[in-house]
Amino acid sequence: MRLATFNILHARSLGDGQVDLDRFTAAVRDLDADVLALQEVDRDQPRSHGADLTVLAAEAMGAPEHRFAAVLHGEPGLWTAATGDHQPATASYGIALLSRHPVREWRVLKLPVLRRRAPVMWPGNRWPALVSDEPRAALAAVVQGPQGDVTVVATHLTFIPGWSTRQLRTLVSHVSGLPRPLVLMGDLNIGGDRPARVSGMRALATAATFPVSHPLRQLDHILADGPVEPVGAARAIDTGLSDHRALVVDVTY
Known part of the structure; x- marks a missing residue:
């Protein structure tokens, strides 16, 4: 089974600064993943042509099972936290998990977020900037894979130092009762x-x-708990879009 995680930067390319939906779907198709975690995913946003990027990715890879979890809704500059079932009817932004294989169970897991501004040192700056974080969440799916059930968890953790490790520890606690083997992947x-x-x-x-x-640096990770092993070396793939490379690995379990 091929696993992949990809922070898509709402499908924008750094090369030309454009969101090209055909380029996005071709990139997803070329990854040829059986289970794919996406971060920085838009739905109904003008900057990504009003597209539902989760649905486009699902169609491109042939994934009948897919979920989107919004962490923000509204448009950039007017963001507010998502509420309810994490599927607001308005334009939104969040994470997604897609599978070619059947899914027995889906869960959306909330993660702790820092409620005050925190100093972060950006590359090239002499002094740290005070920044606010966005809400964070994870998506978990019990996938009926070709070798049996495997739990896959997708997330995008904060860029604020210290809080990312706190969120990761919280997430590990949240998924402690889910079936093994378990794979956790995303931009951590x-x-x-x-x-x-x-x-x-x-x-x-x-x-x-x-x-x-x-x-x-490796900011994107695929981690396992239980009898899951890589088949060959992982690949970091420049798809022609985003500021991250996609991370892909074939596994057996």
């Missing part, structure tokens, strides 16, 4: 081998994913 905003150490899980994929043109 934590570099290197630290996600494996914090979560107590094993890394299935080791490859630098950020920044896209000359990746120096």
